[in-house]
Amino acid sequence: MYKLTLYAITFSAALGFACSESGGMDETAPPGPQNPSGDFHLTAAINPITRTELTDASTVIWKAGDKLSAWIDGDASNANVELTLTPESDGQPVGRFSGPLAPSSDAFTLYAVYPYADYGSDPVAVTRTVPAEVERRSDVNEVIGVSDFMLGRASLSGADDEHTIAFSHPLALLNIVIDGSNSIFSDGVIESFTMSAGKTFVGDVVCNLKEKSIAAADPEAGRTLKINYGADAVMSAPQNAWVAIMPADLTDAGCTFVLTLTNGQQITFTVDPKVAFRAQTRYTLTFDDIDGWISRKKAAAKSYDLVADGGGRANCYIVRNGGYFKFAADYPDRNKTYELTGVTGADWLWSTGDQPLVANLGYGSKNIYFTVRPGTEGNAVIAARDDAGNIVWSWHIWMTTEDPLTPTHYTRGNTWLLTDRNLGATSNVQGDAASYGLYYQWGRKDPFPGVNTAGSNAESSESAQFSGSTQAFVINDAFSGHTFKSVRNSAMGGDDLAFVTANPTTFVHFYQQGSTGTNTWAYNLTADELAALWNSATDKSKKTIYDPCPAGYCVPVNNSYAWQNWTAGLVAFEPSLSGVVYSNGAGNTSYYPAAGYRKSGQASNVGYTCAYWAANMKSGTITPYTMWCYNRSSLGNSAQPTQYGLPVRCMKQ
Secondary structure, three states: OOEEEEEEOOOOOEEEEOOEEEOOOOOOOOOOOOOOOOOOOOOOOOOOOOOOEEOOOOOEEOOOOOEEEEEEOOOHHHOOEEEEEOHHHOOOOEEEEEOOOOOOOOEEEEEEEEOOOOOOOOOOOEEEEEOOEEEOOOOHHHOEOOOEOEEEEEEEEOOOOEEOOEEEOOOEEEEEEEOOOOOOOOOOEEEEEEEEEOOOOOEEEEEEOOOOEEEEOOOOOOOEEEEEOOOOOEOOOOEEEEEEEOOEEOOOOOEEEEEEEOOOOEEEEEEOOOOEEOOOOEEEEEEOOHHHHHHOOOEEEEOEEOOOOOOOOOOEEEEOOOEEEEEEOEOOOOOOOOEOOOOOEEEEEEEEOOOOOOEEEEEEOOEEEEEEOOOOOEEEEEEEEOOOOOEEEEEEEEEOOOOOOOOOEEOOOOOOEEOOOOOOOOOOOOOOHHHOOOEEEOOOOOOEOOEOOOOOOOHHHOOOOOOOOEOOEEEOOOOOOOOOEEEEHHHHOOOHHHHHHHOOOEEEEOOOOEOOEOOOOOOOOOHHHHHOOOOOOOOOOOOOOOOOOEOOEEOOOOHHHHOOOOOOOEEEEEOOOOEEEEEOOOOOEEEEEOOOEEEOOEEEOOOOEEEEEEEEEOOOOOOEEEEEEEOOOEEEEEEOOOOOEEOOOOEEO
16 A cells, blocks of 8 residues: 655745846755555545745645645556545645545556546646636735646655656746725726737646646637736735736747726726746736826827716816726817817916816817826816817816715705805815805806905905915916906907917906907907806706806806895805805805905905805896805895806706
8 A cells, every 4th residue: 555645845935027036946856755654544625726825935734635636657447536635735845635545556647637627538628717717816825726737747666655747837926916095096996907918828738647737718719818807906905816828938929917896997008028928937927007107108098088977068177086087078068079279289278276177188180188196186177189289178177075066055945056165176165265256257258266265355465466365276387378367358359258268377357348248258249149048047957158157057046046145045144254144045055155256366255255156147147146145244145247257166967
C-alpha cells in the first residue's frame, strides 16, 4: 500500500507589471516527509471542490477538504481518481492526500490536477474554464480554487514508501488596483471593470498533463474579462481585484479597460501592457492617476449627459457629484431644438471662488464637455464662442452637494411648488450668505454674482464694477474684454438681445428712455417683446428660452399664485435671520433671505430687502411683479424695474 504526499510550490516576491510582477515556481519537489505507517487511506468526499489559500509569504497552504484528481499513465483503472487531504495536513504547506489509487507496476508516471472534478479518463484532454466573468475578489487567497488550478506530474517508484509530486500553476494571477482617491471620481462606487485584448486570455482551456501544458479550446474566443464589484468598492480608497488569466503575450495585442461606476459614468483606458503574461507569475496593474490618463488622452470618460439624464435643455444645469459632464450646445427650448450656429469652441467664462470650479472644457459633436471635482459648491458660467471669439450663448452651472430641487414650499394648493432655496444658492440656512444665491435682471438668462456678507447693507462698498461686497469670483482671460461691469442701455446698439447674449457679464442699467419707457435695461425692444422674455401668464407648463431656471422649473409665472397669502403667512422679520420665513398656512414653511438686489450694478439693501422676481408684469406697465419685503416691515407684492438685479426662486412646472 502506498501513501502519496503532494507538495505545492510557493509564489515568490513581487517585481512589476505597471506596478509589480512576481516570479515563477521551481518544479523540483522538496524531499517528502516520512510516512510512519505506510498505510494507504480511503477518504470519503466532503465537498466537491474546495480551495487552498496563500499565506502572507505567498506559500500555498492546504485546507481541510481539499481534493485533487489523479491519473496513472496508461492505466485505465487509475484514471481521474479522487484523493483527499488527510486531517493532519490542514493548514500546512505540505499536503498529504489519500484515496483509492492502486498502481499496478513498480514504476509509473502520475498526473494530478487540483482541485478535483470529473475530468474524464484522458489525461491529455482535461478541460478547465478560466472564468470570463467573475465577482470581485480582493484577496488572492480567494482566487485559488475558484478561478485558478494546479497541475502536477511525477515519475514514481513502487519501491518507495513515500511519493512526492511537484505542482505548478498554469495560469497567471493579475491584481487590478483601482485608486480614484485623487480623481474627480473619488466619490464614485465601482460597478464593474472589463479587460479586452486582441488575444485569448480567458475561457475554456484544454490541459495536457503529460506535457504539463494548456491551450485555449477556442483561440478566437475568450478575449474579454469582466469583474463585478460590490457596493463597498468606493473610489476614494484603493480597490484590489485578483483574477486568474491564461498565459498570453499581450505585448502588441492592445488592451482596453473599461471602468464603470454605479452612477453610470465610464472611463475607458487604452493600454499597451508591453508584457507577456507567464504561468506561475503574479502581476499588478494599477490605475491611480485616472485624471492624468484622461488628460494625456490615454483614457476617455463617458460624460453624464445633463440634457438626456437631467430632464431636458435649460440655461442652468445642476451638478451634485463630481465627474465628467456634457450638454447639447443649443437653445434650451423644451419642445423644439434650435441649434446654435457658428460655434467652434467653448470655455468657462466666470466662476465663483478663487479658482475656476469647472475644468477640462471641450466642444465636439455639438456638445460641451467639462469636469467638476467631487464636493464642489458654487457657480460658474460656460460660454460657447465662434471663430472670432464672440460669445454665441452661455449656460449657468449650479454646483451643490445638496439637492436644490427639493420643493418643500407649497404655495397654491398642492400643485404650485417652489424650490427650498434661491437660484445659485449653496445653502438654505438662515443667516448664511451662501443662501443669497445670484442676481438676475428680469428677462435675462445669465446670472450676476451675489454678495459675500449676510445681514448688512452693502451698497456703500459696492461699485459699478462689482467690487467690495461681491462674492469672490474669477474671470477667464480667454474671453477678451469680458468682466463684470455696468453700462447704460443706450450703449447696446440696435439689437438688445444680441448684445446681452454676447455680453453675459455686462449689467445694463437705465440712462436714457428707449421705446419701452423708463426704468428698464431694454432700449430697442418693444413693450410686448420685453414682456415675452419671461412672461407666460399663468401657464406654468410653458417656459421661454431666456428662462434662467433648471429643466422642469421656471420663474414663478404669477406672483399671486406663487406667494399666496404672503402677508398672512409671514413670520416676523428678525435681524438674526437676515430674512423672513413664509408659511402657506398648511404647515409648509420656506426661508427667504434678505439678499437685497443690484441697482446700476451695485448691491443694495442687503440684509434689509427680500425681493424675488415673478414672470408677470403689472397691467399696463413694463414693470414685473415681485415678492417684496422691505426694511423688515413693508410686506406684499410690488412691481419693480427690469433693470434691477433680483434673486430668483424657481417654480416646479
